[in-house]
Amino acid sequence: MESPYPSAAVAWYAIAMLGLINALDSIDRGILSLLIQPIxxxxxxxxxxxxxxxxxAFSGVYALVGLPLSRLADTRNRKLILSFGITLWSTATALGSLAQNFWHLFLSRAGTGAGESLKGPNALSMISDLVPREKLARAMSLYSMGIVGGMAFxxxxxxxxxxxFEGRDIAGPLGTNFRDWQIVLLLVGAPGIVVALTFLLTVKEPVRRGRRSAEKPPALEVLRFIWANFRFFGFFLCGVALLQIELTGLLHWRIPFYERTYGWGPATAGPLMGTISLVTTPVGLAIGAWLGERMARRGDPGAMLRLSLIGLTSALPFAIVQPLMPTPQLAMACSAVSLLCSSIASPGxxxxxxxxxxxxxxxxxxxIYLFMISVVGSAIAPLAVSxxxxxxxADETMLRYSMVTIAIVFGTTGLAMKYLxxxxxxxxxxxxxxxxxxAGEVHR
Known part of the structure; x- marks a missing residue:
């Protein structure tokens, strides 16, 4: 018989902290999209x-570090590993403020990728041990809320x-000067070290549940499990990667899109988009959590995946037409609807x-799942659009049509894979x- 789940207060505090860590990840990973034009x-x-x-720069190192060290999440102290990862990616982001050329920034983003590769396997494994299956949709919604908060912030x-700070130089040590984008990198990277220490001191490592063996499973055994269920994992993981190319391609270039298409710079478009995200995404996540738990209680074995398909199918048409809107207000409205529907899908x-x-x-x-998102999907997406x-x-003012091309090609094929x-x-x-x-009958 397994140990009981932790108390509600302990479990939800830990999940809230993991959501905060997810927010830091989202900030440090996504801040570059806001800084494209100044850089x-x-x-x-x-x-x-x-x-x-x-x-x-980000995804290559993410793959080199994340896949080998993911085995530690199945046997070692996940809290310690995650605390180290937070410290690493926050420090690397802050050091990006010292960059003077392409290769300096390349190294900073590589360090950020190495640290963030430790987050997903450990955080998701911890959540699955904190709450029972019927509450996973709610827990994943709270965890995903961190992405929303981080992107909005x-x-x-x-x-x-x-x-x-636009156009201003700030004097630094040893005769250095910081430009506006360098100041932003420094300010968003530094707080992560405080969060890492708080997480380490206040969150307990949860008891592992549902284990068939206490030994570390060989990597070959994991691959055999995936191969034995390849009809699901093959289509699902390919669909995830393709949809991530569509999503990241649009998100990464949205600030330059508004500036090049409508003349709205980061200081105008950024706060507006962040506010829309703060309003629409929590609503979508709440709907997704409620709908997912309702479907699970009815005994639908496909509840979680079916939930994601409902949201993604609703979001894709708005993502495709958003770059083609004649005004920035209409483009933002389409983006808001797409974001709302995608948020419904997220917990599933x-x-x-x-x-x-x-x-x-x-x-x-x-x-492996995060590899498909962060390496295959996120590595290809920004480069594909560019x-x-x-x-x-051959014209940067045509960025909107590059975004539409990515949305149509990768969005529709990725969604088809998920349905399969x-x-x-x-x-x-x-x-x-x-x-x-x-098993329940045997225990009785």
Missing amino acids: KRDLGLSDTEIGLLSGI SLIAGGMLLGH YVAAIQVVTPNEFRGQVNA LITDYVF SLRPYCVMVSRIMEEERL
Whole structure:
């Protein structure tokens, strides 16, 4: 018999802290999209070089560090690993304020990627041990809220800071001068060290649940598990990667899009977009959590994945037409609806992986899932948009059409892959529910 779950206060405090950490991740990962134009101005970079900083620099190291160390999430103290990761990525982001050329920024983003690669496998594994399955949608909504808060903060606070420091030099030590974008990197990176210490001192490592073995499973055994269920994992992970290319491609270039298309700079577009995110996304996450738990209580084995499909299908049309709007107000309205629908989907597809993966495999399976998002998806997305802009249209004012191309091609194919994964997912969950029912009868 397994130990009882921690008290509600302990569990939800830990999940709230993990949501805060997710917010820091989102800020440090996404702040570069707000700083594209100032960095291009001062360092003379092209759109393609910006795409490399946002993609390969971050995601390449993310893959090199995240996949091998994901095995630690299945056997070691996840709280300690996560605290170290927060400290690493926050320090790397802050050091980006000293960058004087492309390669300095490349190293800063690589350090950020290395630290953030430790977050996902450990955080998701901890959440799955803090609350029972029927509350996973709610827990994942709270965790995902961190992404919303982080994105909104980076847009609102970053845009306001850029507006305040625009065109000004701030004297630093040893005769250095900080430009507006360098000040922003320093200010968003430093608080992470405080959060890492707070998390380390106030959150307990949860008891692992549902383990079939206390030993560390060989990597080959994890791959056998994925291969045995390839009809689900193959379609699901490919769909995740393709949809991430569509999502990240649009998100990363949205600030330059508003500036080049409508003349709205970061100080104008950033706070407006951040405010919209703060209003719409919590509503979408709350709807997603409520709907997901309602579907799960009815015994629907495909509840979590079906929830994500409902949201993603509703969001895609608005994401496609958003860059084509004649006014910035209409573009923001389409973005708000797309964001609302995507937020409804968010709790479902994260929870779906946890439901069908044995505890001792979760760290490594989550790492593969996050590899598809952060490496395959996020590495390709910024570069894909920039390559189309630089070499197909050869005109940076045509950025909107590059964004539409990415949304149509990758959004529709990714969504189709996710639909193909639904039936095998239902079979897997039905088998797990039957095993639990039989085990309950044996205990009785």
